[in-house]
Amino acid sequence: MKKENFLLYDISRYKVLLYFRGSCFTIAALYWFYQFHVANYNGFGIQFRYLTIWGLTGNVVVTGLLLKQTLTEQKEKYFAIVSTV
Numbered sequence: 001m002k003k004e005n006f007l008l009y010d011i012s013r014y015k016v017l018l019y020f021r022g023s024c025f026t027i028a029a030l031y032w033f034y035q036f037h038v039a040n041y042n043g044f045g046i047q048f049r050y051l052t053i054w055g056l057t058g059n060v061v062v063t064g065l066l067l068k069q070t071l072t073e074q075k076e077k078y079f080a081i082v083s084t085v
Contacts, residue, residue, distance in 0.1 A: 014070070021070050025063040032060050058085035 035053055062085045065078050 018070050021063065021067045025060070025067045028056065028060045028063050031082070032056050055085075 033050075035056060041049070061083050062078070065081065068074075069076065069078065
């Protein structure tokens, strides 16, 4: 019988991955919050910020999915979404 491909067998073994994904999600989420609540859009360049906001939102979603996958010991199933964003 083939063993399932779980990302985490022992959480202590993958602490570096957990810290990396947690820090990436934290940075992306904080910058996403900044873009919607603090940033000033009165100057030149508003037309270019929409692509940045879409990319940033995709990054928040993907890092959230990867962090959830790491914390809940699910097998890897987000390859298509991660490679698209």
